[in-house]
Amino acid sequence: MLENALIRGRRDHPAVLGDAVLIGPHAHINGATVQDEVFIATGVSVFPGALVGAGSELRINSVLHVNSRLEPGSTLPIGWIAIGDPAQMFSPDRHDELWAVQKPLDFPGTVYGVSRDESLRTILNQQVQFYGEHRQDRLIG
Structure with a gap:
């Protein structure tokens, strides 16, 4: 890589x-x-x-x-x-x-777990929540 x-x-x-x-x-x-x-x-x-x-x-x-x-x-x-x-x-x-x-x-279903007609606002809120769960992650090794 x-x-x-x-x-x-x-x-x-x-x-x-x-x-x-x-x-x-x-x-x-x-x-x-x-x-x-x-x-x-x-x-x-x-x-x-x-x-x-x-x-x-x-x-x-x-x-x-x-x-x-x-x-x-x-x-x-x-x-x-x-x-x-x-x-x-x-x-x-x-x-x-x-x-x-x-x-x-089904790109939106595969990548974001939502239907194609879901609003972008919903997808972005979901992404903020997902990445927010990793706020305290620390690099190891």
Whole structure:
């Protein structure tokens, strides 16, 4: 793992990393499973419930969306988005096609535990409460 990379587990989605995984600067692995021998480049985002198959390569600023599975040996191009199970790959300009696959994967339910029509105010209040519970946490070791 290189500088400023973030690996975070979640209550329902632990972060699991296989052997020989290289995670580049400013990458974000959040509640996902990354199998063996995977290269994750600078600025990549991997969202909760996602699975990165062994031997895959996620190139600069690419995204593997919630509850999506990237097949072993896949290459996700620079700036592209992979979504679904198995993941389909989309260039950023194909938003309408992407949304048709993304919507049923339930980002707000997976990440925040709320329905898609919940207000942002409710989500933010929930996040404040969640992070507030860790106010007294202390760094160990």
